Amino acid sequence: NAGVMQNPRHLVRRRGQEARLRCSPMKGHSHVYWYRQLPEEGLKFMVYLQKENIIDESGMPKERFSAEFPKEGPSILRIQQVVRGDSAAYFCASSPTMSGGQAKNIQYFGAGTRLSVL
């Protein structure tokens, strides 16, 4: 059973370009979480999604950032018009579903995407 897969592992963008980060959850998991780790900082929650729904985006910056988890395919974290301050490691996690439809309270992490903005 493959773990959480993130790609690319490393992404270099120039200021003003767009960055698209992809995350495929573990098989059978329908809950996806994105976290950001800035240099010298801890991981910070960004957004929680289920298939076709954003459940909690309280940690997302208000502008330039968006996330989706379509019915088919991976979850995408999109950063428009990147700036140097967006340089960070972005981690995705997934969790399975309990019988009542809620996420089981354990998250499995991918290896992350390291974004460098020149």
Next chain:
Amino acid sequence: KQEVTQIPAALSVPEGENLVLNCSFTDSAIYNLQWFRQDPGKGLTSLLLIQSSQREQTSGRLNASLDKSSGRSTLYIAASQPGDSATYLCAVGAGTALIFGKGTTLSVSS
């Protein structure tokens, strides 16, 4: 607002020493607490998960304890080895997200 603090921020020990990493959190209403290991430039490896109803978990040379009432957890590493050198992250589960500490960077010298 839940805050997670890890002390010390960095720790250097000679091989073979037993050591304790500390984690404290401000709100005792948590579902679980998890310890992760992160190697430089790498992802997170889950070490131990303690549910809120549990007091401790053990895996090999690692033992993690949880005291919800005092808002503390400790990660005990026995007979440390150079391969244990990494950053250790504590995270509490409360609501949607995991709340992480900034980590303790451990260096074990041979």
